[in-house]
Amino acid sequence: MRTTVDIDDDLLKRLRNEAHHRGVRFKHLLNRVLRQGLNEPPTKLAEAFECPSFAMGQAARSINLDKAIRVADSLEDEEIARELEQRK
Numbered sequence: 001m002r003t004t005v006d007i008d009d010d011l012l013k014r015l016r017n018e019a020h021h022r023g024v025r026f027k028h029l030l031n032r033v034l035r036q037g038l039n040e041p042p043t044k045l046a047e048a049f050e051c052p053s054f055a056m057g058q059a060a061r062s063i064n065l066d067k068a069i070r071v072a073d074s075l076e077d078e079e080i081a082r083e084l085e086q087r088k
Contacts, residue, residue, distance in 0.1 A: 007015070019029040059065055 015030060016026060019026045
């Protein structure tokens with residue numbers, strides 16, 4: 001079957017050089033490389049990423065964690081006000 005595919009220049013050069021070195025046609029090498037890549041099991045990069053967690057202590061009693069977005073907004077507002085005050 002005929003199709004059009006954009007191949008990065010560096011890969012195309014490597015494929016052509018390898019085909020010439022092996023003495024095979026470009027399309028045969030390309031098909032072999034594609035088959036091999038599709039038949040290989042997924043790499044470890046496809047596995048789930050695990051991130052360690054650390055205890056950060058108890059939250060201040062005055063902060064209601066159910067309202068975390070409001071707390072974050074309030075802290076951000078305070079920081080912006082502090083920065084504006086320093087510019088004066």
